[in-house]
Amino acid sequence: VDIHGYYTFPDQQPTPQPAWYARLHPQVKELSHADDRVEVFSHRANVNTLRLKHLTESDSAEYLLRFKAPYMIHTDSSAGVSLSVTGLKVNVDSPAVPGSEGQTVTLSCSSTCTLPYNPTYIWYKNGQRVSHCTFVSCSVSAVRDAVSYSCATEGHENLLSPPVSLMVSSGERVEGDSVTLTCSSEANPPVLIYSWFKQRAAADTLLPTGQNYSISNISSQHSGLYYCTAHNQLGQHNSTTTLLDVLYPPRNTRALMVSSGERVEGDSVTLTCSSEANPPVLTYSWFKQRAAADTLLPTGQNYSISSISSQHSGLYYCTAHNQLGQHNSTTTLLDVLCRCSLLCVILLCYEYNKLNDILSVFILIPVLLLRPSQSPVCY
Numbered sequence: 125v126d127i128h129g130y131y132t133f134p135d136q137q138p139t140p141q142p143a144w145y146a147r148l149h150p151q152v153k154e155l156s157h158a159d160d161r162v163e164v165f166s167h168r169a170n171v172n173t174l175r176l177k178h179l180t181e182s183d184s185a186e187y188l189l190r191f192k193a194p195y196m197i198h199t200d201s202s203a204g205v206s207l208s209v210t211g212l213k214v215n216v217d218s219p220a221v222p223g224s225e226g227q228t229v230t231l232s233c234s235s236t237c238t239l240p241y242n243p244t245y246i247w248y249k250n251g252q253r254v255s256h257c258t259f260v261s262c263s264v265s266a267v268r269d270a271v272s273y274s275c276a277t278e279g280h281e282n283l284l285s286p287p288v289s290l291m292v293s294s295g296e297r298v299e300g301d302s303v304t305l306t307c308s309s310e311a312n313p314p315v316l317i318y319s320w321f322k323q324r325a326a327a328d329t330l331l332p333t334g335q336n337y338s339i340s341n342i343s344s345q346h347s348g349l350y351y352c353t354a355h356n357q358l359g360q361h362n363s364t365t366t367l368l369d370v371l372y373p374p375r376n377t378r379a380l381m382v383s384s385g386e387r388v389e390g391d392s393v394t395l396t397c398s399s400e401a402n403p404p405v406l407t408y409s410w411f412k413q414r415a416a417a418d419t420l421l422p423t424g425q426n427y428s429i430s431s432i433s434s435q436h437s438g439l440y441y442c443t444a445h446n447q448l449g450q451h452n453s454t455t456t457l458l459d460v461l462c463r464c465s466l467l468c469v470i471l472l473c474y475e476y477n478k479l480n481d482i483l484s485v486f487i488l489i490p491v492l493l494l495r496p497s498q499s500p501v502c503y
Contacts, residue, residue, distance in 0.1 A: 127174040127205050129189035140191035142172040147186040147204060176207075178282070184209045210235065231262045233275035233285065244278035297342055298448065299372040304338040307363060309354035316356050323349040323365055344370050344402065373449030374401040379442045379456045387432060388461050394428045395458075399444035399451060406446050413439040413455055434460050 133140065144155045144164060155162050155174070163175040176183055186204040233245050247257035250272055254262065264273070272287035297303050307318045320331035331337055331350075339346055349365040377399040387393055397408045410421035421427055421440075429436055439455040 125176050125179060125207065127176070127187050127207070129172045129174070131170055131172070131189065131191075133191070140193040142166075143190050143192050144172075144174045145188045145190055147188060148184075152188070179209045181209050183207060228263050228265060231264065231273055231275075231288070233260055233262075233277075235277075246276045246278060246281060248274045248276075248284070296369045296371055299343055299370055301342055302338065302340045303342055303346075303368065304336055305350055305352070305366065305368075306336045307352035307354065308335075309361060309363075311354060311356045311358075313356050313358075315354045317354075319353040319355065321351055321353070323351065342368075342370050344372055346370055347402075369402070371402050371448060374399040374405055374444035374446055374451040376400045377442065377444045377451045377453040379440060379453040381456065381458070382426075386461055387458065389433050390431055392428065392430045393432055393436075393458065394426055395440055395442070395456065396426045397442035397444065397453060398425075399453075401444060401446045401448075403446050403448075405444045407444075409443045409445070411441055411443070413441065432458075432460050434462055436460055 127144075129142070129144075131142075142164070144162075145152050146155060155164075157164065161177045163177070164172065165175070166172045172189060174187060174189075184207060186206045188204045231247070233247070244258055245260055245262075247254040247262045249264075254264075254273075257263075262273070262275075264271075274285045274287045276282075276284045305320070307320070309315050309318075315335075317333055318335045319333050320337040321328040322331060337350070337352075347368055347370045349367055351365045352363045353360050354363075377397065379395055379397050382394040382396055395410070397410070399405050399408075405425075407423055408425045409423050410427040411418040412421060427440070427442075437458055437460045439457055441453045441455045443450050443452050
């Protein structure tokens with residue numbers, strides 16, 4: 125864009141030098157000639173031109189022409205010129221959320237600034253150019269997986285619009301949301317009553333009547349198949365079922381040892397993590413609790429240790445993650461017991477002052493070695 129400044133001033137020596145400034149309240153800064161995007165020139169008397177290249181939204185500001193000379197202070201131009209730079213944006217015209225796979229959706233590319241006559245538009249799907257779309261509107265088919273679309277105009281491919289995601293509405297709602305189900309039917313005479321039901325294995329549950337059925341602050345208990353029945357004086361008709369799938373972050377996370385009983389040095393042990401989540405848990409992380417900072421262990425639903433030692437004793441817990449959040453289990457204690465040695469037995473029994481004779485010790489050694497205990501007992 126070119127911004128022209130017109131000026132007059134009395135003949136003076138030396139001639140004042142023009143300088144361009146950008147005012148972005150409350151700051152005013154001089155534009156640098158070292159910037160490759162800034163060019164200042166004059167093709168005729170009393171006219172100075174500022175040229176800004178490769179505009180971005182950050183160039184939006186008020187531009188002023190001032191003059192510099194040793195004998196004068198900076199002088200503002202009579203008025204500044206405001207420049208507003210806007211980028212392109214994508215709008216989904218109709219429908220906002222497609223209801224079925226394969227449904228045609230029209231995307232529209234628009235800009236708040238004036239474009240050249242009949243510009244060529246460039247459309248991108250997941251970052252790849254869409255060859256069949258070169259106009260302001262582009263018709264695409266909805267798919268179940270999320271797809272992003274963006275647009276630009278030819279010659280300004282670097283000014284790409286923000287992407288817009290498009291996917292089929294699957295009936296998924298997040299816990300805590302509100303949802304409204306609506307029933308429609310053709311009838312003559314018109315429908316008198318709409319009834320709502322939730323499908324269950326034993327017997328379907330009758331819900332409040334009305335064309336719309338709303339649930340606020342939904343939870344996983346609301347997940348299931350719903351249908352409506354339309355009644356008039358001549359009969360009734362049931363709709364097909366629609367699925368309400370309520371998503372929620374992990375909860376009821378538990379860390380357990382696969383088998384119960386005492387753990388002795390040299391044994392193997394496996395800890396397993398379980399959690400309720402929708403969508404299902406993506407990752408399980410394991411931690412060992414420490415005073416300073418918990419130690420991150422290998423990920424996975426199961427954590428196994430072979431040939432454990434007393435160093436493995438401690439409190440362990442796991443964390444379950446999905447797309448909506450995470451949840452920690454309570455801690456589970458791994459208590460590793462050690463086997464007694466011959467020296468340990470003799471010293472402990474001596475300390476207890478119950479060593480009657482050396483023969484009794486040697487009789488008890490095999491028993492104590494086969495019977496692990498945290499505090500060996502002397503007889």
